[in-house]
Amino acid sequence: MDDFQTGLVELLPRLRRFARILRPHDADAQDLVQQTVERALASRRGFKTGTRLDSWTFTIMRRIAIDDGRARQRWGRVLTPEDEATARVPDAAQADEGLRADARLVRDAIHALPEDQKHAVALVLVEGLSYAEAAQVLGVPAGTLTSRLVRGRQTLMQTLAEQGVTG
Template identity: 50%
Template sequence: MNSMHDTPSFGASLSALVPRLRRFGRLLTGHAQDADDLVQLALARAWQHQARWEPGTRLDSWIFRIMQNAWIDEVRARQRQAQVLVADTDEALAATAGAPSPVDAIAVRQAVAQLSEDHRAAVALVLVEGLSYKEAAEALGVPMGTLTSRLARAREQLQALLAPEEKQPCAT
């Protein structure tokens, strides 16, 4: 009976993560429909490989990694099929929840959409989802130094895209 008790707990925990998974999926894919497909695939894989998750560890980090790997597989498959991935600016990215910003939300979404996949994933996990650097690095399967470097580069790129006048050298 103990296994019956564990399964609903796992399911309830997964269900609680769905909004965060959808937000992460939209940041990775740039499309609401691709994000929903990715979330569905990740949830199915999580259920299928439930025994691989260690209770007491972060379920969100584990499933974010599943999603990241599934998206990498999808992008590779699309590239093999010579399909072009085009971001729809109306559905490009979920707005960052929380603090108000003086920067136009559409401009932020468009700027984030211009980041590389690795940089978008780092931004999504740390700045949007609030994972610690260590948790995000584990979710992405990279060393913490790599994650820190990706975040630094992503922030620089976002700053340049959102406030280009501040990056111009001074005239002498």
């Protein structure tokens, strides 16, 4: 191991401690540490000698946590929307319960899609990228992306209709 790798290994206890602050659940904190170390190793050319390795890796960890938090919020807004229908239901708690149940079914249906369709659906329908942007991210022609998206939407609509999820 070189000095950089040795420094990362020595930082692991501190990284774990910081991760537990950012992610209260132990498994999430461990995942965050792993992502941080992976990104640090992949980005080591960006590390400047003389810079503090701990500050550099903590910055990486914080950015990963922020990005993950934003992604979770987007998924939460997409998969557990509040709408006018909620206000018309006499018992809002029951409405929220129904929405959460539907959201879980939608989430599970998305996760059950083949990888190529799942990625197309996630980038266009969840993340809001244009077809051209999503095609570029996936490294495929726009027509291929469109085909994957159409098949993914059809599968989602069929799966959700079979499970009684409407609208």
